[in-house]
Amino acid sequence: MKAFGLGQARSVRFTAHVDTFRREARAAILHAARSVPLPQTVIALGHAWVLGYGAWLITQGELGVGALVAAMLVVNTLVLRIEGIGRLLQVIADARSSAGRIWEVLDAEPGIVPGRGRLPEGPLGIRFESVSASPLGDGGIVLHELDLTIQPGEIVALVGPTGSGKSILTGLLPRLIEADHGAVKIGSDEIGWHDVRGLELSDLRRRVHVLPQESFLFSDTLAANLRLTAPDADEEALHQALDRAAAGEVFARLAEGFETKLGDRGVTLSGGQRQRICLARALLADADVLVLDDATSALDAVTERRAIENVRTLRRTGDKPVTMLIVSSRLSTILAADRVLVLAQGRIVAGGTHEELAADNASYRALMGI
Template identity: 75%
Template sequence: MQRSPLLRCLAIYGEMPGRFLLTAVLLAAINIALVGQQVLVGHAVQEAQHGKLVVAGPDGLDYHRAWFWVVLLIGLSLARAAVQYGAGLLSLSIGQRLLTILRARILVQIQRLDLAYHWRHGVGEMVTRMTRDADKVRDALINFWRQIFETGLIVAISLGLLCVYSPWLALVPALLLALGIALLWSEADTLVALDRRIGDAYDAVTQDLSEGVNGVRVIKAFSLGEARAERFRAHVDLFRAEAKAAIRHASRRVPLPQTIIALSHAWVLGFGAWMVAQGMLGVGALVAAMLVVNTLVLRIEGIGRLLQVIADARASAARIWEVLDAEPVIRSGAKPLPSGPLGVRLRNLSASPLGDGAAVLRDLGLTVRPGEIVALVGATGSGKSILTALLPRLVEVDGGAVEIGSDESGWQDIRELDLRELRRRVHVLPQENFLFSDTLAANLRLCAPDATEAELRAALDHAAAGELLDRLSEGLDTRVGDRGATLSGGQRQRVCLARALLADADILVLDDATSALDARTERRAIDNIRSLRGGRARPLTMLIVASRLSTALIADRVAVLAGGRIVAEGAHAELVEQSAHYRALMGL
């Protein structure tokens, strides 16, 4: 099962056993009735041959027997149609349920996986696996288990019936079927490899489309429309070329086994006619045998067409289980966080976020005491954002330790702490201020679902964004657009800061999250935050990634990051006198 991704997807039907078994029973009844209907046609023909269907009597022709067969066959056809309609609805229903389960599992797994995994795999790849791949698996499984189940019944019943008429009538079709199916199956791995290439090409199309939509401002600003369109066309052309290659391969290889299977017609007709001539078989039985073998051949040819769908789905299922089987690097501990004030201590820290051994941080040490505001400065690419991602375990350390606590309550390694509680009390506001396409109030309530309107307004005031409500026509009910497109960069940053304050964290990390604010607004926001938690039993500890002098001046202390280490720390005035590197960073 572990080596068969499609069968693993099929096993999901085990979560809906009642509906699945009911559908299987209905499909079995449909196919048994189909073969039975063909046998009845043979009996009717046999009666016609012997003059029993229409009988000449003293009062004229008696159609009683003919009407009996007509009513019986029409009634059976109507019953089959009604049952088939119900089975079709049930099949689609459980197929949609399977699709829902698959997508839900992928979404949950995506949330579980660490940032390093998402850095290695683009958005387009994740979207493709949740949409195209999941749809292909759903479509294949609906057809797969129905056709395999139905065809298995048809093969067993049909060959059994032919064997009743004559073992030789059944033997040759059975051999031809086995040979044709073997040839079809031999092409499965090649078709899977071809669809895998199609999937990879489609990933590139989706990724490029996602970047084109999300980066539309940059594209317009630099007049990159034609270049991006040409790039997108190249990805689409590659996707089309891979799809054509798969279609050409299937068109060349599938007809031969289908032709071999179709020879069953010729055998049953030829050998059956000989048996009729020898008086070993009735005409009605020959008609029934021809109808049965015709159904048999059509079903097997349908499996040939289904093989392409299954091959596609095998590749898609493998891509889905690659995501679902990925083990999160970061696993939750069990210990609760200290109840008192929280600070941060980094001891001999090293980290290579991409897992390629290229360390961004090396032997780094830093302590931020509870209630302290520390500014972290460093050159572009020095690892400031990676350091901030380590605190709530968005990225895992390779060596050393990140500890939470204080000298009074003790320090605890975050790898031993409950992950949900850690991320609730250690909040990182990243460089990219992301707002969802919803109302302002809905975005603010993400971290505090029960927050009142007064609390939302207070949070905006503390983030120096109180005047924002006066500029929005619908106030808190204003929709902010995709990624907050209706707001300016500074407004988005202050809304995200207000949202972080509503989370009521003990440690707040601002990863250059005030870069779009002017110095006065930034100072006002930080002073508001400082006074908000000042003097409380749980003071707010802040680590601010700073790229401007005004931000460094707000902090109680400044730490300088260079070469993966903290090379200097102290008050601004001290660093101006003692650190040439700091003076260069701040442009002094």
């Protein structure tokens, strides 16, 4: 707002909203004051009716002063109870209206129905078989008859022009988005390929982790943010995850260590620091498939390459290999991958190493500006 000089315009707009609220609130109060039901008015004036009629009976010698006082006490008790019942009925009426809207949400059938299968233990890869997806439901196909296979432990970079469907492709893996046609499968040649539609969502999303570009950090300590994916992780595991994400120096600069408050959305950190913390959290989840949807865009080339190489080390050292799909348009990221896939017009139109594509594919050279 400051950069675009919008302060005055936004102040006028906010003042207009306040004036509208004040006017509508006053109208609501006037409507409520005019709409008091007649029975409620009669009940509220019960004291006057009893006092007037009782005074007339006393003048006629038909009623004593003590009886009038007793009658007034009885009326006072009844009026309070009846008014309470009236307020309760109003609350019940409001609650029924609100509950109706809440039940509409609770009764809505989920668009993505979980399966019952579980993935076998072992390294996992990714396979798309003739997958078409139209996430907006308007018939506009973004991915069309897409086929690709990523073997377990492979690091693959996915590139493509803006709007080609890269983020939609990543959302299909943990079933954040549902494919219209075809099959999205997780597995390997050894354990078999399993359609994600037949898997439990909790098990699928535990084994397949997608890290978006705009990762979220809560207004809590560093340790609490990291332990979102691994509640039982000790400090040694936290340190290891930070080191693998090339975030060791970030931790070293925090005066209170793991107890440092990060602020809402990680406001106390820079963009690159937030991305490294989120990458460490994703690695701490110990997923078999890690998808980075431009999740290292704020990192410098050296730090980014070090983080990717640390993940690659998991395969070389004999630990559980991590399959990585990296969506990026940066040459430094692509050079760290085993091979590159080019997405265009809803399909994988080319694949190979960077050197092969740079030599043989003109559209890839144009896309990368080389």
